[in-house]
Amino acid sequence: MSTESAQIGLEEFQQLIDEALPLCRLFGIRTESIGYGEATMKMHFNPDLIRPGGTVAGPALMAIADATLYAVVLGMIGRVELAVTTSLNINFLRKPPQADIIAEGRILKLGQRLAVGEVMLFSEGVDEPVAHVTGTYSIPPRR
Amino acid sequence: MSTESAQIGLEEFQQLIDEALPLCRLFGIRTESIGYGEATMKMHFNPDLIRPGGTVAGPALMAIADATLYAVVLGMIGRVELAVTTSLNINFLRKPPQADIIAEGRILKLGQRLAVGEVMLFSEGVDEPVAHVTGTYSIPPRR
Amino acid sequence: MSTESAQIGLEEFQQLIDEALPLCRLFGIRTESIGYGEATMKMHFNPDLIRPGGTVAGPALMAIADATLYAVVLGMIGRVELAVTTSLNINFLRKPPQADIIAEGRILKLGQRLAVGEVMLFSEGVDEPVAHVTGTYSIPPRR
């Protein structure tokens, strides 16, 4: 937990992704909280998210994880829209039931040019994680 | 290129994902070809796929890569719907323009319990890849 | 922190890697603690571990992380020597100084066939991590 405050507000971030990242709307992804280097998002379950076996499709989990990392990074550097993912690694841990997904992200390292973070994904109401993600964002040169 | 033939037909695979994987429909993902341990898929560009910067959102690339690996694996083991992704790693190489995405997947190793494959992602009409993916599928025990 | 006890003792694990994993001896890797699904190891700095820039070489960090995941997994399933790494992903966070490395590992998921864990790597005496690793072990069928 950082003592510094978030460099972008929850409403501003939500508005940014509402306008510029339509996948978040399609997937029902909402921002729950943003701090300095940490963020929580929620994906509302809907039948479009399933895959064979009746579980939540992997790419939907990747989408909320990627959005959460974006929130984590912008929470530290402010509204730098062109921060972009350069790599993402996901390990699926347990088959999520048909329920909302909670993503808890935090920064591992913020550098001048790269930010690395991790996200733990949970099914709402279940203690054990359904997936774990690490990802890297490239930060455009700042004046 | 394998001399063995695909263990699932293109139409049967397309029907399977049409019915059981709604994300593929949402994203306009279609099967172009399936062989034994190789597959090609295409994602039709639409404005829902963009992200800030006017490029294709990372999770859309992950979605077509994951579907392509599913085709690669089912091309070798037949219609085993409960083969599931256990891990996926993506490196973003170039910002894709607003154009269709082509995914070319191939198997790296098919074992009794795990299959590992890689996918190269291209923007239609461009030679250099936009992303590279490796992924692992867990194969349920077969009688 | 688990309330179950480790399924392999620290001395037995150290003896196993001393005998069967010569790299750990070459790299000066020692077991500090093993619990049920968690382990800590230390790599004693020596000049063979450096790389250009005077920092610790990446593969040495990967070696201690891999050994730590082995300890984490054997701490849960006992002396199953043929548990083998199937994938490993490392993100380098900060250039480590020429100092001992501490690896703190924990389980993310133990399944019948796969175990997934993560390891945070630190330079001795420094709070911020130098690298983060996730890895997957394949567990041979048990009677």
Added chain:
Amino acid sequence: MSTESAQIGLEEFQQLIDEALPLCRLFGIRTESIGYGEATMKMHFNPDLIRPGGTVAGPALMAIADATLYAVVLGMIGRVELAVTTSLNINFLRKPPQADIIAEGRILKLGQRLAVGEVMLFSEGVDEPVAHVTGTYSIPPRR
């Protein structure tokens, strides 16, 4: 295969790692060829490289893969010693026998700040790969 020529010679690269990367000497890693964005290296088998099961230890495979990516990158940008690995992902495909390892690396993308490459690892004399690696190098600012 590129038509441009390597920006560092094989002997200069080998001398660089001989002097500044002692792990390569410990592991018996030698440069076989360097081109512009491609390189081949070989690791001579010795008993220090084994792990339980009598196979080659994962970290030894990671070491040759990392060195090969270094060669791939320096083959494109010349002797920039402080190019450093920022991430590496390995999938183990088959248990290598006690034999030399051949690593074939190639560039996937060279950018201003990051280079991404892949490496396929083989046991000498065996057609099917034993492991697949992708990795990212950070390139220091150049004047």
